[in-house]
Amino acid sequence: MPASKLTLSSEVKYVKGVGPARAELLASRGIQTVEDLLYYTPFRYEDRTRISRVLDLLPGQTATVLAKVLTCGLTKTRGGTYIYDLAAVDASDSAVGSPPAAQRPETGAPSDGGPSAGVPARQDPSRANSGLRSEFGLSALRGGGRSRHSKGMIRCKWFNAVYLEKAKVFRPGQTVFFYGKVDRDPYGTGNFQIIQPQFEIVQESEPGPESEVKPSAEASLQIGRMVPIYQSVGTLGSRVLRRLVWGALASLGRQIPECLPESVRVKNKLMDRASALGQTHFPDQEQRLEDLCQFRTPAQVRLIFEEFFNVGAGLALKRRKAKSVPGVQFGVTENVRQAIKKILPFHPTAAQKRALKEIVDDMRSPHPMNRLLQGDVGSGKTIVAVQAAIVAIEGGCQVALMAPTEILAMQHYFYIKQLLRPLSYQVDVLTSARKASEKAKLKQRIAAGVVNLVVGTHALIEGDVEFARLGLVVVDEQHRFGVLQRYKLIRKGPAPHVLVMTATPIPRTLALTVYGDLDYSVIDELPPNRTPIETRLLGEQDRTRAFEFIRAKVRSGEQAYVVYPLVEESDKLELRAAERMYEQLTHNVFPEFRVGLLHGRLPSEEKERVMQQFKAGELHILVSTTVVEVGVDVPNATVMLIEHAERFGLAPLHQLRGRIGRGRGKSTCLLLAGEPRTEVADERLYTLTQTTDGFRIAEVDLKLRGPGDFFGTRQAGIPAFRIANLLRDQQILEWAKREAFEFVERPASREELEDFAQSLRKVWRQRY
Structure with missing residues (x-):
């Protein structure tokens, strides 16, 4: 497909540099169209705008260096590791040009100088050289300056990067921008080194004394700008993804249609869509790194608002339709x-x-x-x-x-x-x-x-x-x-x-x-007869003590749950399971009590029989899996022991705990957690010991798991946001939802609402 005919709905394989093989990789991440690619936005950014001289570097600094390649090649260590080793000298010792100008493909509306201005046209490289002239002095461009010595040298190393040798990526005489964390060479040479640096080759061979580097239209995607960092898609890393996105934006130009109602965009002073996409991927150098990484630039806010507005407007339209349907009208007689x-x-x-x-x-x-x-x-x-x-x-x-x-x-x-x-x-x-x-x-x-x-x-x-x-x-x-x-x-x-x-x-x-x-x-309040539940966190060493606690409670006439994460033993997980522990608890631990077993694989009649026996007090202890998480109501059950509590999510643990504390007696939940545990598991368990407030627990759970995993299933109806984040963008969500409902209820014109509703239906069918 010719680049000039590319549209947002075109298959991503038609983007320059993609092809069928890469298209398959992209599809595995849900990137099937050009639009999907453009909405695959960076998750962070790196400031690579400042070009540092080798002599000015400090250990531990993350820096961009302009250097000329002296030697390069692949070596193999005694341990069998391949190391690609490159030595370069500061570019001030050779005839070089400018750092590549931070550019974007020409997209969006013509610039009006405001925050919604379109992406500026490509810069003249000769004008862009002024940054290097001012920083390094004119001699950096003319070949004058410092003679070569070890303190102007820098080494770059890549581990197992055999491809660099096979493809002959580097050659002596090239001028290259390197970006990465700087450290001292451990071999005592006094030189600096960068391990696994990002790089951009800006000049292939030794220039004449008066020549300058003239970067191509696609140069400086990796260096000399606020560089976007993407989540890798299979073997496609940020370096490749930048070029693919650049190619898509360059092909589309200003042919990216607006998707927000114009009245809403103007009222809320939002950037146009084309400019927002361009500046989100390839931001202006004046944008602050902090704002970019917090997703608070005008371009990013526009795209976040767009996603929330689409969801809010869809819900508002559904609500309006529901309110227009006549229903059964009841009276309170x-x-x-x-x-x-x-x-x-x-x-x-x-x-x-x-x-x-x-x-x-x-x-x-x-x-x-x-x-x-x-x-x-x-x-x-x-x-x-x-x-x-x-x-x-x-x-x-x-x-x-x-x-x-x-x-x-x-x-x-x-x-x-x-x-x-x-x-x-x-x-x-x-x-x-x-x-x-x-x-x-x-x-x-x-x-x-x-x-x-x-x-x-x-x-x-x-x-x-x-x-x-x-x-x-x-x-x-x-x-x-x-x-x-x-x-x-x-x-x-x-x-x-x-x-x-x-x-x-x-x-x-x-x-x-x-x-x-x-x-x-x-x-948001419990009935007055509900007593607070005490929750204790125990370790494996407390198992006997936990069983003795249950024994004492059952002897006093109360009942207990013992909950396990599995029905039967797993070969892969070293976890106790309900069936085996039921046998052990019945015969070895609590032989004096009547113990029942409940799990999801039992026939329905058996499950019902066991529950009725427990409810009637015929069983003292119920060994169960999470089938008791909801709906089981036995006021006399005052103790719950949850084995392998570190394996459960926060919401299921809270639901399980809710099976006790339904009577007037004091209730206790014992969380028996194994080792080792993750920090997230520790925070879950600690939260449960501190509060029984389900709404507070839900907020912690959302923070720990993230919105997409909160209910554990897409069928729950949670929209799959591409750039918006429910945790980070709560204020934008409320703003967009308010504007969406207002637009549906009081549109600027009937035609604008109908046109938008028609396009929105396509979005909902595809995404929500």
Whole structure:
């Protein structure tokens, strides 16, 4: 494909220097088009603008040196290591030209002198020489100056760089810029050396006495500028990636279309897209290194804003569409009030009352509710959801509650059925574990409207599940479902109200992106009967003491969990596993107690039997994997021992701990951690010993894991940002989201909104 015909949507293989082989490497990192390449931005920058003389160098300094190659070649050590060794002399001892001018391909709008100015045209090399003249003096250009001696020498070494010899990259007489960390030559010559330096060859042979170096258009990508540093893509390092990006920008020129609405860009004084891309990859020399590395230059801010704006506008459009759909309008009658009074097991907290009011206000409106109900472990979200269910049932509709696991679904079923018993509602449960004949009958009852509230797993979204009149959908632990699964359930009713619940506290930044189209309710206080949980960090040497602590608690009439990360032993990991430890605890450690085993591989009937035995007090100790992470509610269980706690994430540890402390007795969580441990593991464990606040824990977890890994799965709906960072760019996120919602609600013109919405749909299909 001719370079002149290159567009953002062109396959990346058509960029100069890419080709099929490199295109495959780039595709492995998600770089398939020219646009993908241009949005593969540097993760940091290095200031290589200052050219240092060899005589001025200091050990430990990172510097750029202009030098002429004297000797070079490959040697092999006795140990078999190949070393490419190059000796050079300061360029002030030879006829040289200027440091390469920091250039960019010509992109963007013509410069107006402001922060949004386009990329300047390529500089005349002769003008760019002035920097070297002023720093080294005119003799540096004319060949005059210092005679050669050892203190003007510098050595450069590359380990196992056989390719430098094979390709004959260096030859005596070349003038080269070298960049790297300077150290003294260890052999006592008094010379300096640079190990594994970056380099840029600016002159191939000995010039005449009056000649100057004339760098090419692509020169100085590595030296003499603020140099972008990229994450390597396979064997493609920063050096190659710079040239590929340069080539793409040079081919596109000013043909990079704007993607932000013009009214938004002008209002917020944002740089145009082409200039922003050019200056992000090849920034002006006046940009401060600190601003570049913190992603706070005008160019970088523009691109970060763009990504957040696209997400915010997409969510705003989804929200606007949802609000335009007519839904079931419920009223709060006297029957509703009396029904709620009958079933409330305790006086609700102020936070529960506030959340319920927000939910009921939504259900009274003529449009479907789309609300996120967030609360910490044990904060009482389910009782709030049940009250919302009563509003729907008394209004003549059915309710569906979808949970991610059978254990959680069964826990919800038993709890809700017991809670609603005084109201004579028909409550049932649909999971894949039920017999086919039972499921068929239940589906008939659901379709006939006989069942008022059905709890279930993914089985609820099967094609043959039909509702007579579905009015409320409750999705628990939403982050464990894909977005499509939620919508499959919603489509089973005529625009039902939707309540999404999560016990995994979500930091504000993630809530703005993942659930930005939902209204937001938070239960930020625990019921008064909940007692604080003490968390202790123990080592392997404390194992016997931990078992004795459990023995004492069980003898006093309490129950305990012992949690393991694996079901069975692993050949690869030296970890204790639930099955083997169940045998050991039953026969050797706690022979006087009744011990049960629970893990995800057990048949559904067996899992349910074990849970009911533990809940009824027939089992004293439950050995388990993380299947008890959510939904298991046994108030008499006051102790939890988590083996290999260093192997668990912060959120799962907090969820596991939330299984205790549900009664009035004091509860203790013992974290038994092995060695060696990483610093991140230590910080996770220390955080748990310091707080039981799930929202604070979530912020630490986000910091430790990063946004992309917070929920552990892309299906959770977290956008894959290319330059924006939810931790670093919180203020830009809130700014962009505010502008996006305002633009959708009050656009400068209908045409601008429609044009933008059309292009945004393509972006969402491709990226989110």
